[in-house]
Amino acid sequence: MISALSLAPLLSKNFQELMDWGFEPDKFLGVPGMAEALARGGVQTHLVIQSHLAGSGLSHMLHRGWGTCTA
Numbered sequence: 129m130i131s132a133l134s135l136a137p138l139l140s141k142n143f144q145e146l147m148d149w150g151f152e153p154d155k156f157l158g159v160p161g162m163a164e165a166l167a168r169g170g171v172q173t174h175l176v177i178q179s180h181l182a183g184s185g186l187s188h189m190l191h192r193g194w195g196t197c198t199a
Contacts, residue, residue, distance in 0.1 A: 135185020143185040153189045163193035 129138045135153070136143045147153070163173040175194035181187050 133181075133184055133186050135189070143183070143188070146185065153185060154192060156189060161190065161192035161194075163191070167193055 130136065130146070131138055134143055135151075136146055160168075163175070166173050173194050175191055177187065177191070
């Protein structure tokens, strides 16, 4: 079983473990993230996110390309 927020096995809570098993979060969604798409048009983006969410697996997938500030 996998935790949806952390994208880690429930028993370990280690996102890196899932990647060690071969999961590629940058390829999972199959389309550019919003910040990546905006960057192609020359738009600079910034994301403010709570620090405990910044390193989560789901944040890693959804916030690709954002300059991240933690709060």
